[in-house]
Amino acid sequence: MNISDSERSTSPGVSPPDIVNILPDLIEQPQQPFDEDDHSGEIREYNGVFEGPEKTLEVVFRKIPGFEGNLTDDEASLSDSSANSGGSNAIHRRGLRTLPRVDLNRICARARCTILSSVSNRYLDAYVLSESSLFVYPYMIVLKTCGTTTLLRCVATLIELGRKIGLEIDWLGYNRKNFNFPGDQMFPHGSFNQEMDYLYSHRNLCERLNGNGYTLGPVTSDHWFVFVADHTKRYVEDNDTDRVLNIMMFDIDQSVAQKFYYDKYKARIGPDETEEEATKRISMEQTKAAGIDNLVAGATIDPRAFEPCGYSMNAILFHSYSTMHITPEEGSSYASFETNQKLSSYTPLVSNVVRAFRPKRFVMTLMADEGGLVQMGSNPLFEGSASEAKIVVPLKSNSVTRSSVTSLSSLGMGNCATYKRSNIASIKVEDDACCMMGNWVLEENADSDFAGPTEAQQESHRARGLSVSNYYR
Numbered sequence: 119m120n121i122s123d124s125e126r127s128t129s130p131g132v133s134p135p136d137i138v139n140i141l142p143d144l145i146e147q148p149q150q151p152f153d154e155d156d157h158s159g160e161i162r163e164y165n166g167v168f169e170g171p172e173k174t175l176e177v178v179f180r181k182i183p184g185f186e187g188n189l190t191d192d193e194a195s196l197s198d199s200s201a202n203s204g205g206s207n208a209i210h211r212r213g214l215r216t217l218p219r220v221d222l223n224r225i226c227a228r229a230r231c232t233i234l235s236s237v238s239n240r241y242l243d244a245y246v247l248s249e250s251s252l253f254v255y256p257y258m259i260v261l262k263t264c265g266t267t268t269l270l271r272c273v274a275t276l277i278e279l280g281r282k283i284g285l286e287i288d289w290l291g292y293n294r295k296n297f298n299f300p301g302d303q304m305f306p307h308g309s310f311n312q313e314m315d316y317l318y319s320h321r322n323l324c325e326r327l328n329g330n331g332y333t334l335g336p337v338t339s340d341h342w343f344v345f346v347a348d349h350t351k352r353y354v355e356d357n358d359t360d361r362v363l364n365i366m367m368f369d370i371d372q373s374v375a376q377k378f379y380y381d382k383y384k385a386r387i388g389p390d391e392t393e394e395e396a397t398k399r400i401s402m403e404q405t406k407a408a409g410i411d412n413l414v415a416g417a418t419i420d421p422r423a424f425e426p427c428g429y430s431m432n433a434i435l436f437h438s439y440s441t442m443h444i445t446p447e448e449g450s451s452y453a454s455f456e457t458n459q460k461l462s463s464y465t466p467l468v469s470n471v472v473r474a475f476r477p478k479r480f481v482m483t484l485m486a487d488e489g490g491l492v493q494m495g496s497n498p499l500f501e502g503s504a505s506e507a508k509i510v511v512p513l514k515s516n517s518v519t520r521s522s523v524t525s526l527s528s529l530g531m532g533n534c535a536t537y538k539r540s541n542i543a544s545i546k547v548e549d550d551a552c553c554m555m556g557n558w559v560l561e562e563n564a565d566s567d568f569a570g571p572t573e574a575q576q577e578s579h580r581a582r583g584l585s586v587s588n589y590y591r
Contacts, residue, residue: 171295171366172250172262172443172454173269173307177276178289179214179257185284209238213256213285221279226252228272229263230304237420237434244432244439246422251432251441257285262456264443268304270316277323287324291551292317292345295366295481298450310343317345334543334555340481342555348548361486361494363464364456367477374475375446377407380425397423404429409474413455413467414440435459453477460490464498473511476535477560484554491552499542499556507539509558536561 219233222245226232231249238244245252249267253260259276263269270292280286292313297303306316314331321327329347376382383400391399401421405411411419414433417440421431429444438459445452455471472480484499491497501507512534537558544554 171298171452172264173267173294174292174364174456175259175261175269175272176289176291176362177259177273177287179259179280179285180288182281182284182286209240211256213283214254214259214280215243215256216283217254217279222252222254225259225261225272225275225279228275229261229269230267230271231263234422235420237418237432239418239434239436241437242434242439244420244434244441246420246430246432250430250443251439253432253439253441257288260439260458262441262443264445266302266304266307268307270306270313273317273320273327274323277320287326290317290327290329290345290347291485293483293485293553294343296341296343313343314345317347330547332545332547332553334545334553335481335557336541339541340479340557342481342483342543342553344485344547344553346547346551346553348551360490361460361484362456362458363467363498364454364483365468365471365480366482367453367455367472367475367480368451369478370444370446370451370453371476372448372451374408375444375448375451377404378423378429378444378446379427380423383423401429405431410442413442413470413474460493462493463495465496465501468498469509469511472509472537473513473535476511476513479557479559480537482556482558484552486552486554487550488552489550497554499544499554507542508561509537509539511535511537 222233226247231247233252234246234248236243236245241255243254245254247263249265250262251260252262261269261272273290277287297307300309306312310331310333317327317329327347329345331343331345333341333343335341380400383403386396387399401423404423405419405421410421410431414431414435417433417435419431419433421429423429427446429442429446431442433440438457440455440457440459442456443454453475457467461467468482482499484497486494498509538561540557540559542554542556544552546552
């Protein structure tokens with residue numbers, strides 16, 4: 119790993135006063151009013167623009183010592199209507215997975231979003247929301263929301279519901295990229311300072327919220343805010359998610375973006391098809407048209423197409439999840455792919471995701487503990503020296519249309535797209551949480567005479583996603 123000082127940018131805590139004026143996201147913005155009522159999770163009217171980058175809240179719980187109502191592994195109850203009682207496919211829920219739907223609705227309502235659909239396996243439940251996703255493990259909840267949602271407002275509700283089933287917060291992490299439209303956000307998301315103050319205000323409910331905030335990346339460009347309150351180690355068995363990779367892509371190819379407009383597909387294919395059935399069909403058609411199903415091969419997927427445009431998808435395989443969210447509007451198009459799957463190498467996955475959407479720039483983040491970094495064969499953020507850190511994505515694919523090849527060739531890319539790493543930042547927080555963030559920009563003067571990938575590159579870039587062979591059980 120060879121990174122120049124000019125390429126590294128890490129700012130723990132609040133940015134210094136001399137750069138605050140050029141960082142609107144750290145300054146409290148005028149905010150939209152919000153409803154304090156718990157039933158404020160209505161789907162908001164579409165206004166033509168959308169804040170794509172998500173806010174992410176991850177909360178790990180532990181059992182309250184001496185709590186009489188704690189469920190042990192042997193006392194877990196069957197609560198899945200689709201499971202065969204006593205069969206090998208039965209889903210036994212415990213911990214947070216025993217929370218009834220009404221409680222999950224309360225959590226989402228505080229964040230101003232609603233549950234649309236769900237899939238489950240032995241290890242977790244995954245919910246597609248009106249604005250992103252919710253993942254529930256026995257002792258961990260991961261909640262991602264986009265737009266103008268009020269994600270942090272659900273912290274008090276999580277504390278309350280956890281105590282009801284004998285659990286208390288053990289670890290809390292919150293992160294997001296800087297907003298594109300910070301003035302549209304609602305309290306408490308007017309600035310990162312405001313978000314941290316809001317989290318600190320809950321310390322009377324849970325002393326374990328006494329964490330720290332960090333800024334990674336250049337404050338004059340794309341950067342990443344991270345808040346971590348980590349005082350103990352996670353439960354290895356129940357929260358086997360020691361690394362999370364997120365790829366946030368901006369200005370995606372318009373030929374790809376057009377695939378996520380609802381009216382591009384037949385509204386009804388027969389008089390007997392219901393509106394719900396049509397939505398499911400169109401959701402799957404969009405998934406296959408963009409090649410998203412190939413990115414999560416072998417997983418159980420739950421896609422959702424939105425009107426007039428937009429797309430969300432959850433995929434689960436064993437202990438892991440992958441999730442995608444797409445905002446296709448021209449001028450502010452955005453697509454994200456996040457996963458906590460434990461791969462021996464993330465390079466093929468990163469290349470395939472970028473190739474599917476062909477953005478003009480993307481931000482990649484990785485949050486992992488030290489053990490997770492050791493297990494990784496290579497780190498996609500730190501590959502190459504500072505001057506040669508590039509990701510070359512072959513464009514020879516059935517999913518690449520003639521029009522998109524023409525537009526890419528006009529940029530001088532020929533048969534490949536080359537992304538150069540413009541900057542990188544990393545920091546170790548609390549005990550063993552490592553946060554890394556890098557920005558990649560499409561090179562418009564790449565060699566148009568690219569002869570195609572070598573045999574080794576073809577192997578590394580072949581279509582693959584959640585394959586069992588690359589998954590650490």
